[in-house]
Amino acid sequence: MQHMSTGERVLRGILIALALIFFLFPIFWIVLMSFQTNAQILRIPPSLFFSPTLENYTSLITGQLKTASGVLTLNFMQNLFNSFILSTASVALSLVLAVPAAYAFARYKFRFSEDIAFTLLSFKFAPPLLVLLPLTIYFQKIGLANTYFGLIWVYQLITLPLILWIVRGYFEDISPDIEHAYRIAGHSWAKTFFKISIPLARPGIAAAALLSFIFAWNNFVFALVLASADKQPVTVGALAFVTASGIQYGQIAAAAVISITPTLALALFAQRYLVEGLSLGAVKG
Amino acid sequence: MTTLALNNVTKRYGKDTILDAVSLSIEDGETLAIFGPSGAGKTVLLRLIAGMTEPEAGEILMNGEDLIEVAPEHRSVGMAFQNFALFPHMSAFENIAAPLEAKPAKGDGIAVGVRKIAELLKIDHVLNHAPRALSNGQKQRTALARALVGAPKILLLDDPLRNVDAKLRFEMRLELPRLLEGFGSTVLYVTQDYREAMALGDRIAVLMDGRFAQVGTPEEIYLAPATIAVAELFGDPVINLFDAEVMAEDGHVTARVGRARLALPAGFKAAAGRPVVLGIRPESVVRSRAGSAGAINATVAALLPLNDRMVRLLITEDGQEFYTSRDFGEGSDAGEGATLTIGAAPEDIMLFDKESGHRIAPDAAAGRPIE
Numbered sequence: 001m002q003h004m005s006t007g008e009r010v011l012r013g014i015l016i017a018l019a020l021i022f023f024l025f026p027i028f029w030i031v032l033m034s035f036q037t038n039a040q041i042l043r044i045p046p047s048l049f050f051s052p053t054l055e056n057y058t059s060l061i062t063g064q065l066k067t068a069s070g071v072l073t074l075n076f077m078q079n080l081f082n083s084f085i086l087s088t089a090s091v092a093l094s095l096v097l098a099v100p101a102a103y104a105f106a107r108y109k110f111r112f113s114e115d116i117a118f119t120l121l122s123f124k125f126a127p128p129l130l131v132l133l134p135l136t137i138y139f140q141k142i143g144l145a146n147t148y149f150g151l152i153w154v155y156q157l158i159t160l161p162l163i164l165w166i167v168r169g170y171f172e173d174i175s176p177d178i179e180h181a182y183r184i185a186g187h188s189w190a191k192t193f194f195k196i197s198i199p200l201a202r203p204g205i206a207a208a209a210l211l212s213f214i215f216a217w218n219n220f221v222f223a224l225v226l227a228s229a230d231k232q233p234v235t236v237g238a239l240a241f242v243t244a245s246g247i248q249y250g251q252i253a254a255a256a257v258i259s260i261t262p263t264l265a266l267a268l269f270a271q272r273y274l275v276e277g278l279s280l281g282a283v284k285g
Numbered sequence: 286m287t288t289l290a291l292n293n294v295t296k297r298y299g300k301d302t303i304l305d306a307v308s309l310s311i312e313d314g315e316t317l318a319i320f321g322p323s324g325a326g327k328t329v330l331l332r333l334i335a336g337m338t339e340p341e342a343g344e345i346l347m348n349g350e351d352l353i354e355v356a357p358e359h360r361s362v363g364m365a366f367q368n369f370a371l372f373p374h375m376s377a378f379e380n381i382a383a384p385l386e387a388k389p390a391k392g393d394g395i396a397v398g399v400r401k402i403a404e405l406l407k408i409d410h411v412l413n414h415a416p417r418a419l420s421n422g423q424k425q426r427t428a429l430a431r432a433l434v435g436a437p438k439i440l441l442l443d444d445p446l447r448n449v450d451a452k453l454r455f456e457m458r459l460e461l462p463r464l465l466e467g468f469g470s471t472v473l474y475v476t477q478d479y480r481e482a483m484a485l486g487d488r489i490a491v492l493m494d495g496r497f498a499q500v501g502t503p504e505e506i507y508l509a510p511a512t513i514a515v516a517e518l519f520g521d522p523v524i525n526l527f528d529a530e531v532m533a534e535d536g537h538v539t540a541r542v543g544r545a546r547l548a549l550p551a552g553f554k555a556a557a558g559r560p561v562v563l564g565i566r567p568e569s570v571v572r573s574r575a576g577s578a579g580a581i582n583a584t585v586a587a588l589l590p591l592n593d594r595m596v597r598l599l600i601t602e603d604g605q606e607f608y609t610s611r612d613f614g615e616g617s618d619a620g621e622g623a624t625l626t627i628g629a630a631p632e633d634i635m636l637f638d639k640e641s642g643h644r645i646a647p648d649a650a651a652g653r654p655i656e
Contacts, residue, residue: 177370180337183357184364186387199374
């Protein structure tokens with residue numbers, strides 16, 4: 001990097017700026033849209049200058065959507081709450097199940113261990129629609145349709161393989177000698193797992209949890225089929241903005257802004273765990 | 286009293302046999318150096334004793350009790366790893382305290398114990414540092430402190446000086462025996478450096494190809510190596526080896542090496558007529574008078590100063606290479622191209638069976654060799 005000429009540095013700056021504009025412009029535009037009325041959004045040509053309104057946000061929060069054909073009730077806040085419950089609980093359950101499993105797959109060679117690990121990963125390859133129809137029928141029979149529990153169960157298809165495979169790699173990177181040293185020091189297997197293995201894999205666990213939270217949050221198709229209005233997350237709830245009197249772009253934008261805020265905040269918060277070095281000079285390389 | 290005994294321990298990884306029915310017994314308070322080339326199975330041996338892996342066959346006894354079913358945390362061993370294996374997310378203090386925390390007595394005792402060992406190893410000023418902030422020497426001392434702090438019955442040191450610089454290695458070689466004596470532990474010390482093995486071991490076990498080639502005191506191993514391979518591993522420069530033939534005539538036993546005839550002790554009489562390999566340590570090569578019996582004429586081909594000694598590579602009349610590492614008195618300034626007449630005292634000459642590689646021991650009393 002020190003050897004770059006001025007020309008190269010300028011070119012590099014321009015390219016980075018172009019990439020940033022390309023990726024961030026949609027987000028910027030949505031934020032602008034969320035402060036405009038439908039009329040302002042749809043005018044031609046579009047303009048950067050407008051008098052901002054908080055109407056979109058207030059209608060989302062109060063649940064009263066005023067349209068040309070009357071007032072519609074929205075349960076966006078309920079959707080947001082559902083998204084929060086579903087994603088958090090799914091990730092928490094997956095962590096409890098997948099972290100010990102990842103450790104087992106990383107450390108022990110048992111019969112069919114690779115096959116089992118791959119089968120779990122293959123759940124992510126299968127198209128969701130393939131399993132949705134039978135799942136819907138089963139769930140209706142056993143009373144799990146339209147319950148948080150049932151949805152969290154199905155969400156394991158999204159979160160569990162991801163956490164398992166990411167965390168497994170991190171466990172494999174920890175020198176087994178570090179664990180051996182702790183056991184020889186007189187500590188049990190379980191204590192070694194919680195005091196040595198888990199803390200050393202923490203950056204991986206944080207990264208996996210964050211990613212699977214985002215995937216769970218963004219999921220649409222499972223929730224669309226398996227959840228009715230009161231259990232729907234924001235991704236499905238956004239369909240309500242397509243009303244008889246037209247598409248409510250302003251509210252959609254405001255809903256998008258509100259719904260990406262938690263994942264964005266989480267990503268920023270988790271960043272410091274993600275960049276934390278893994279081996280930290282434990283063993284001589 | 287035997288503290289630790291290995292009986293016919295076999296360890297395989299897949300098709301590779303790492304340890305092939307090895308047996309060993311270690312006395313209470315003894316320091317046993319386990320020496321061998323890399324890949325000989327030294328570390329695997331320590332791992333078996335520590336309980337990190339299980340043998341396919343054989344038993345490991347501590348004070349007569351079989352250890353194999355005992356979990357590592359209950360074996361009362363301490364171990365220092367070659368790669369240190371410090372806990373990266375804990376300070377040096379917490380690293381050293383780990384074995385004490387596992388014991389019932391808690392509280393102030395831990396801090397006192399850690400400080401004491403840290404002062405002894407001169408790392409008390411870096412106890413708050415994380416492992417990544419320690420120098421290699423400090424890491425090595427922290428790992429050693431962690432192994433020692435619990436005063437284990439058996440201390441396993443896996444080449445602990447491998448990853449530290451030469452100066453520190455020399456210091457620790459002087460310091461370690463005193464330190465270990467103070468703890469009274471039985472020590473298994475793995476090393477790839479024959480000097481370290483000779484300096485630290487009460488006995489040395491030479492591990493080669495999954496078996497013990499020889500177990501004995503440093504003197505026994507140096508002066509009476511069991512095989513050619515063991516003789517080659519100990520000594521720098523390496524022992525001089527020549528194909529030779531033993532001849533016995535009129536009560537004189539000699540070895541014919543090319544054109545030269547070297548006098549041998551009478552005890553080698555029974556080896557007459559057998560093809561043997563003759564070994565002379567470089568420091569046993571002496572200057573002899575030209576034309577005298579057993580003299581070899583040679584030319585100095587190269588000089589290599591080694592600390593206080595001068596190592597010379599000589600080439601004999603028969604074109605064989607020869608190392609010497611001894612001062613030659615008046616001839617000590619013999620430079621490249623100089624001609625020397627050299628020989629060796631009969632008692633300094635070792636004979637090995639050419640086929641098996643085993644040493645042929647001279648029978649001092651009857652002149653009858655025993656193998």
